[in-house]
Amino acid sequence: MPKPSFRMSVESRLLLQELKKIEVGEIITYGRMRDITSLPLSKLRAPLRTATIRAMRDHDMVFGCVRNEGFRRLNDAEIVEDGAANAKSVRRKALRALERQAKADFENLTRLQQAAASAQASILGTVAMMTQPRSLQKVADAVAEGVRELPVAATLSMFIKKQPEAR
Known part of the structure; x- marks a missing residue:
């Protein structure tokens, strides 16, 4: 094609x-x-x-x-400010989408639809959590001087809670 x-x-x-x-x-x-x-x-x-x-x-x-x-x-500082405003917008959209999804009766869905709903809710919840002002600040604090961006894996690892070791 x-x-x-x-x-x-x-x-x-x-x-x-x-x-x-x-x-x-x-x-x-x-x-x-x-x-x-x-x-x-x-x-x-x-x-x-x-x-x-x-x-x-x-x-x-x-x-x-x-x-x-x-x-x-826009100048460079304004571009960064615009990014912060976009993060707020993304967070609001993710929370609204989560709220909408919660209205679906999970039991009335097929297994495939349940899996899709669960995956979507997980991703939207992650987006909402990662775009909170304190989450953004946490990542900003971890970025070393002169580094343009933190690798995705390093960013995600900052939000993974360490599980206590089994005895």
């Missing part, structure tokens, strides 16, 4: 060209984006999403929304 090819729309390409000109801290206004694309604000969402993703992936540029103004190119 041939791999699907993705082509950016003309509007996305125009926005990307403009985003590449933006310096850290500068804002591209919604009015400017509307002028560039000739699209009303209500139609800008998809092309803008595509352009900001491509700017991030291909040009290491991260943008954040400035309410009622436009998009601002």
Whole structure:
């Protein structure tokens, strides 16, 4: 089966060209984006999403929304702050999904559905626990100076309780 090819729309390409000109801290206004694309604000969402993703992936540029103004190119500290806000959002979504799953009557599910529900609940519970502020701080405290990221295995091992040895 041939791999699907993705082509950016003309509007996305125009926005990307403009985003590449933006310096850290500068804002591209919604009015400017509307002028560039000739699209009303209500139609800008998809092309803008595509352009900001491509700017991030291909040009290491991260943008954040400035309410009622436009998009601002974030500096390094703001990118990290954005990550913290995303961790909060992920935690809330995981807790809501767990709550929803708890409403299913486990006994009415097939064995396969029970296994899926248990796996999902385990993963969602882990995500909720690992994105708590104190969990994030625990990992941050363990990262040595100059280290970009802690290996996944080392991160997970920080949360595994040691079992007492059997006699």
